[in-house]
Each structure stands twice: as structure tokens, then as C-alpha cells.
Amino acid sequence: MREPDLQKLDTLVGRLVGDVGAAVSGALVVLGDQLGIFKAMADGAPVGTRELATKTGVKERYLREWLSAQAAADYVTYHAETDRFSLTPEQAMVFAEENSPAFFVGAFEVVQSMWMDEPKIADAFRTGRGVGWHEHSTCLFRGTERFFRPGYNSHLVAEWIPALNGVEEKLKAGANVADVGCGHGASTILMAQAYPASRFSGFDYHAPSIEKARFAAQDAGVADRVRFEQSSAAEYPGHGYDMIAMFDCLHDMGDPVGAGQHVRETLARDGTWMIVEPFAHDHLKDNLNPVGRVFYGASTMICTPASLSQEVGLGLGAQAGEMKLRKVALDAGFSHFRRATETPFNMVFEVRA
Structure with a gap:
């Protein structure tokens, strides 16, 4: 057995204690969200456990333990006095x-789903099949919808x-827009609300998500200008x-080049393909940071298995980086590829024929 550096070992174990605490706190966050505890505390007024138990309809003893754990995580604030x-x-x-x-x-x-689906991913590791x-x-x-929607709302x-060059003007005047891989339709509906002169179509192969999107469009009052259809x-x-x-979503596709070729066939002559992807540098060493940690983890459990479950199975992964994404666009027949803007979590690309 190799001799460890005890100081480095202590540092690693200390970090692991924090990581285990974060994993435990994550389960409690989901629990508190489902039970409406966070929303019941949204006004910021200090509240006792009995009052909050009555307000939320949960049992006080359970609630006090949950609140104590969340206070230890600094997710809620405890007033000792x-x-x-x-x-x-x-x-x-x-x-x-x-x-x-x-x-x-x-x-x-999203993390909850990773724990729940771990046996499926373990089997995929052994067999090479996708999920x-x-x-x-x-x-x-x-x-996924709740995680990405705040970023879409903001940016x-x-x-x-x-x-994107000239796109906003088209949308204000009245454009025909497709949102491919729309999921629950958050991005589609947001654009429809912002650009009432335009028409929007959302497509996703996942039928339950399309159903959710249709209901969301009705609730948002844009169903007359937005249609959702199940399609790859x-x-x-x-x-x-x-x-x-x-x-x-492009990195989740088994054949992103084929998807890009279909985009080229269905775009107007002067149309724009907007690709929004998780932020990543082109080289692994530059992605070894907190954001890369999250995205590589999600890519291992969700994105790469999804791609490997489809035809071609390119397996771009959620940290593909600009060079690989550029190659996809060029291989699909496009000649213009530009990083238009970025956030700490996303890169936005403008692609044209």
C-alpha cells in the first residue's frame, strides 16, 4: 500500500464531508419543495415550527428536523434568540x-433522477447500450425545465x-420559428410572449413533454400562436x-450532423440556426472547475447515454466545446458558425448556410 500524504488526505476527507452534506441537503431540498415549505417561508418573516407546520399541513416533529438540517446547510436561517x-x-x-x-x-x-436511474446507467456501462x-x-x-427556465427568462x-444578426428584427416583424427539442416548451412560450407577431412551432420526440407544453401554452395565453408536435x-x-x-439538446442527439442537415433543408434561405449549448472549453483541463463538474456529471448519467441510445450514437456529451460543435455544423453543410454570446452556463452560436 502506498503511503498517503496525511495533510492531503485530511483535505480530501474534509471536502468529501462537504460533498456528502450537499448530497443529503439536495434530497431535503426536493422534499421541501414538494411539501411547499420553501414557498410558505417566502415572505421572509421568522416563523416557529408549530406555526409553519399548521401553515404547510405537515407534522411539527418532522418539520423541525428538516429545518434544522437546512439551517446547518445555510439554506434557511435560524434565529436562536x-x-x-x-x-x-x-x-x-x-x-x-x-x-x-x-x-x-x-x-x-435532475440530480434526484440520477440517483434513481443509476442502475440503468450501470447496466449501460457494462453493455455499451444507451439509455x-x-x-x-x-x-x-x-x-430540466425548472432548471433551464430561469436562465432562459433572464437571457x-x-x-x-x-x-444574432438581424434575427430580432425579423421576430418583431413576424417570423416563422421552430424550437427543436423543446421539452416542456419554456423557451418556445417565452419567445411567443416576447414576439406576438411571430409564429412558433415546438418539436420534441418525447410525447409526455409535448403534452405538458400544450397545457403550458394554454395557461400562458399563447396557444393561438404556438403549436407543439411530437417529432424527432x-x-x-x-x-x-x-x-x-x-x-x-444538440449534444443529446445520436446524429447531430443529421439533425443539422434537416435544419439546413427546412431553414429559409436567409434563416438562422441558433444553437444554445452548455458552456465548455475545448480541452478537458480547462473544464476542471465547479461548472464542468456539474456538466460532466450530468453528461455521464443523462446526455451521453441518451446519444448512445440513438442511431449513429456520436456521444458529443454536455462538454463538447466550440470546436466539436463547429465541426457538426460544417459537416451538416453550413458555412457560417459564430459564437454570438455566452453566460457562465451557456454558449450561444449563430449558424447560417
Whole structure:
């Protein structure tokens, strides 16, 4: 047995204690979200356990243990002098306010699906088979929409679309837009609300997500200008689209080049393909950071298995980087590929024929 550096070992074990605490706290976050505890504390007023138990309809003894754990994680605030608990404005934005740009609960639901589906991924590791998106636990679909929606709300209309040459003007005047891989339709509906003169079509191969998207469009009051259809990225109908968007999904496709070829066939002559992908550098060493840790983990458990379950099975992964994405676009027959803008979590590319 090799002799360890005891100081390095202590440092690693200390970090692991934090990681285990984060994993445990994540399960409690999902629990608190499902039971409505965070939302019941959203006003920030310090509240006792008995009062909060009455307000949420849960048993006080369970609630006190949950609150204590969340206070130890610094996810809620404990007031020792009054034995009460509250949410700071920052904690409320992250855990209680669904439309906040910092809302983070969806990420924990995505992680929940990783734990639940681990046996399927372990089997895929042994056999080489993929695990399709539709084969995952349903918390993945809800969590993905809730995780990505705050970023879309903050950046899509305000920054990403204006960064594309001439696209915002078309959308304001009235354009024909396809959102491929739309999931629950958050991005499609957001664009429809921002650009009432345009028409939007959302496509996804996952039928339950399309059903959710249709209900969401009705609730948002845009169903007259938005249609959702079940279809793959290589077969969605229509042509002459002024813009075709793919949000955080191209890397999940088994044949992204084939999907790009279909985009080229269905775009208008002067149309734009907008690709939004997880932020990544081109080389592994540059992605060894907290964001890369999250994305590589999700890619291992969700994105790469999804791609390997399909024809071709290119397996780009969620940290593909600009060079690999550029090659996909060029191989699909496009000649113009430009990084239009970026955030700490996303890269936005403008692609044209």
C-alpha cells in the first residue's frame, strides 16, 4: 500500500464531508419543495415550527428536523434568540421564487433522477447500450425545465436573440420559428410572449413533454400562436423557417450532423440556426472547475447515454466545446458558425448556410 500524504488526505476527507452534506441537503431540498415549505417561508418573516407546520399541513416533529438540517446547510436561517426560522431574500430567490433568475430547485430534481436511474446507467456501462431520455424517471423532465427556465427568462430575449444578426428584427416583424427539442416548451412560450407577431412551432420526440407544453401554452395565453408536435430532430415538419432554435439538446442527439442537415433543408434561405449549448472549453483541463463538474456529471448519467441510445450514437456529451460543435455544423453543410454570446452556463452560436 502506498503511503498517503496525511495533510492531503485530511483535505480530501474534509471536502468529501462537504460533498456528502450537499448530497443529503439536495434530497431535503426536493422534499421541501414538494411539501411547499420553501414557498410558505417566502415572505421572509421568522416563523416557529408549530406555526409553519399548521401553515404547510405537515407534522411539527418532522418539520423541525428538516429545518434544522437546512439551517446547518445555510439554506434557511435560524434565529436562536427566538427559536424561529426564516428565508433571507437570497435564500427565497433560490428556493422559493419559481420565476427568479436564481431559482435552483430544478437542478436538485435532475440530480434526484440520477440517483434513481443509476442502475440503468450501470447496466449501460457494462453493455455499451444507451439509455434514452424517455427511459429516465419523470423528475428529470420536470427538473430540466425548472432548471433551464430561469436562465432562459433572464437571457433569451434580453441578450441571446439580440446577439444574432438581424434575427430580432425579423421576430418583431413576424417570423416563422421552430424550437427543436423543446421539452416542456419554456423557451418556445417565452419567445411567443416576447414576439406576438411571430409564429412558433415546438418539436420534441418525447410525447409526455409535448403534452405538458400544450397545457403550458394554454395557461400562458399563447396557444393561438404556438403549436407543439411530437417529432424527432431529423423529421420535424415544415420549411422556410426564419429561425430554428435548439436549446441545450444538440449534444443529446445520436446524429447531430443529421439533425443539422434537416435544419439546413427546412431553414429559409436567409434563416438562422441558433444553437444554445452548455458552456465548455475545448480541452478537458480547462473544464476542471465547479461548472464542468456539474456538466460532466450530468453528461455521464443523462446526455451521453441518451446519444448512445440513438442511431449513429456520436456521444458529443454536455462538454463538447466550440470546436466539436463547429465541426457538426460544417459537416451538416453550413458555412457560417459564430459564437454570438455566452453566460457562465451557456454558449450561444449563430449558424447560417
